[in-house]
Amino acid sequence: MPLLDQLYGGAMRLTRNPQDAEDLIQETYLKAYNNFGSFKQGTNLKAWLYRIMTNTYINSYRKAKRRPTESSADELSDFQLYTT
Numbered sequence: 001m002p003l004l005d006q007l008y009g010g011a012m013r014l015t016r017n018p019q020d021a022e023d024l025i026q027e028t029y030l031k032a033y034n035n036f037g038s039f040k041q042g043t044n045l046k047a048w049l050y051r052i053m054t055n056t057y058i059n060s061y062r063k064a065k066r067r068p069t070e071s072s073a074d075e076l077s078d079f080q081l082y083t084t
Contacts, residue, residue: 001029003046007053014057024060028053 007028011021031052032039039048 003049006046007049010050011053011057014054024053024057027056031056 004025007025008021011024011028012018015021015024028049032049035052039045
């Protein structure tokens with residue numbers, strides 16, 4: 001795959017986690033494949049892939065921040081259970 005090592009380095013800088021970086025790269029290539037028709041020949045492929053990767057990371061980060069924190073009932077006190 002073109003630019004895989006360079007993209008992986010960028011993904012590691014964003015995620016700071018090897019597994020998350022691999023997931024981000026996988027999503028990046030999937031989105032690039034699905035949207036290859038929007039890529040203009042003669043333009044910078046590396047910049048296009050980096051933009052897809054960065055936008056994917058930002059979207060997943062925002063989605064994770066909106067998601068409420070999950071707790072099990074065992075971790076909650078009686079007062080917290082009563083007030084929720």
